[in-house]
Amino acid sequence: MSVLIFIDQSEGHIKKNALEAATYGNHLAQQMGVDANAVVLGNVQDDLTTLGQYGIKNVFQVADSALSNLDAQQYVAAISAAVEQANASVVVFSHNQTGKAIAARVAAKLKAGLVAGASALPVLNDGFVVKKSVFSGKAFAHVKVTSEKKVISINPNSYKIEANGSATANVVAVSVSLPSARVVVTNVEKVSGDVPLTEAEVVVSGGRGLKGPENWGILLDLAQVLGAATACSRPVGDAHWRPHHEHVGQTGVQIAPNLYIAIGISGAIQHLAGVNRSKVIVVINKDPEAPFFKAADYGIVGDAFDVVPKLTAAIKKLKGVA
Ligand SMILES: Cc1cc2nc3c(=O)[nH]c(=O)nc-3n(C[C@H](O)[C@H](O)[C@H](O)COP(=O)(O)OP(=O)(O)OC[C@H]3O[C@@H](n4cnc5c(N)ncnc54)[C@H](O)[C@@H]3O)c2cc1C
Numbered sequence: 001m002s003v004l005i006f007i008d009q010s011e012g013h014i015k016k017n018a019l020e021a022a023t024y025g026n027h028l029a030q031q032m033g034v035d036a037n038a039v040v041l042g043n044v045q046d047d048l049t050t051l052g053q054y055g056i057k058n059v060f061q062v063a064d065s066a067l068s069n070l071d072a073q074q075y076v077a078a079i080s081a082a083v084e085q086a087n088a089s090v091v092v093f094s095h096n097q098t099g100k101a102i103a104a105r106v107a108a109k110l111k112a113g114l115v116a117g118a119s120a121l122p123v124l125n126d127g128f129v130v131k132k133s134v135f136s137g138k139a140f141a142h143v144k145v146t147s148e149k150k151v152i153s154i155n156p157n158s159y160k161i162e163a164n165g166s167a168t169a170n171v172v173a174v175s176v177s178l179p180s181a182r183v184v185v186t187n188v189e190k191v192s193g194d195v196p197l198t199e200a201e202v203v204v205s206g207g208r209g210l211k212g213p214e215n216w217g218i219l220l221d222l223a224q225v226l227g228a229a230t231a232c233s234r235p236v237g238d239a240h241w242r243p244h245h246e247h248v249g250q251t252g253v254q255i256a257p258n259l260y261i262a263i264g265i266s267g268a269i270q271h272l273a274g275v276n277r278s279k280v281i282v283v284i285n286k287d288p289e290a291p292f293f294k295a296a297d298y299g300i301v302g303d304a305f306d307v308v309p310k311l312t313a314a315i316k317k318l319k320g321v322a
Pocket residue numbers: 206207208209210232233234235236247248249250251252263264265266267268269270271274284285286287290302303304305
């Protein structure tokens with residue numbers, strides 16, 4: 001028996017979310033007294049043996065170039081083959097876009113119980129009970145999985161990456177006869193930017209309180225000095241003040257950075273649904289009654305046009321940046 005961790009990659013590089021899943025899966029394997037193995041799809045530039053540092057024993061790689069684009073049916077076929085090879089009883093994914101697209105399909109194929117969006121390791125002394133967030137992060141549910149095989153997707157940024165020593169993993173090539181793709185990717189338009197929003201440690205986000213796109217400079221300056229990704233509320237995206245891919249919330253991207261700075265955003269429930277798993281929330285709003293202050297760890301009541309440049313200048317001074 002083993003725990004099998006799906007290692008998500010992008011353009012040949014292992015994603016940070018995948019290392020969180022690897023650490024989580026390794027800790028689960030230790031609890032269960034079994035091996036932690038991994039599955040990687042497609043060609044990878046990173047050295048897969050380094051996954052040994054995260055407790056991975058064997059990395060099953062299906063290096064078929066057909067897998068360089070996400071096709072759920074092909075991914076499920078490849079992962080199922082690795083499940084068999086690894087004799088896995090638990091499969092772990094990151095609950096990121098890829099995990100959301102395939103974990104449920106893998107669970108259906110394996111006739112496994114699925115916990116989507118887990119936030120802690122399973123408790124094993126009374127069956128297999130996993131904590132997960134529900135109601136847009138407003139509550140937790142404790143879910144008991146009773147099936148023989150189990151699939152868990154772990155919320156991004158909810159489990160700390162731990163690398164130990166210099167152990168190396170064995171890389172095992174797996175060949176799978178993949179079903180033909182029913183969807184063909186003809187063109188990819190990638191969003192450029194230094195830090196992808198879903199993987200950013202720090203996010204600086206703006207709302208309608210900034211009045212218009214011409215005022216975004218103060219927010220971009222703050223983001224730059226913090227090395228942060230930028231985000232916005234939905235009306236800002238809808239009004240094309242900022243690109244749509246920056247819109248966070250219930251109907252936008254869901255993020256969980258270590259620090260989320262909300263500037264001129266009221267804190268509507270639909271906005272909070274996408275950001276309330278952030279570790280620390282700082283709110284800058286001129287209205288002391290703005291609902292966002294209830295969800296904030298730190299709040300500044302003030303005019304953004306006054307507060308934000310001062311904050312940027314203070315951080316620059318602290319960092320010794322001109
Ligand atoms: C089905 C549905 C789904 C939705 N999904 C989302 C979603 O995914 N994401 C999302 O964001 N919204 C979503 N919404 C919209 C949501 O309900 C709110 O309308 C929206 O979040 C409000 O955006 P805002 O806070 O930028 O604007 P506003 O509500 O207009 O708030 C602006 C804030 O800026 C403050 N302000 C004004 N001037 C200044 C200043 N000079 N300095 C500092 N503060 C200032 C004001 O006090 C106010 O609190 C959804 C709504 C529905 C119905």
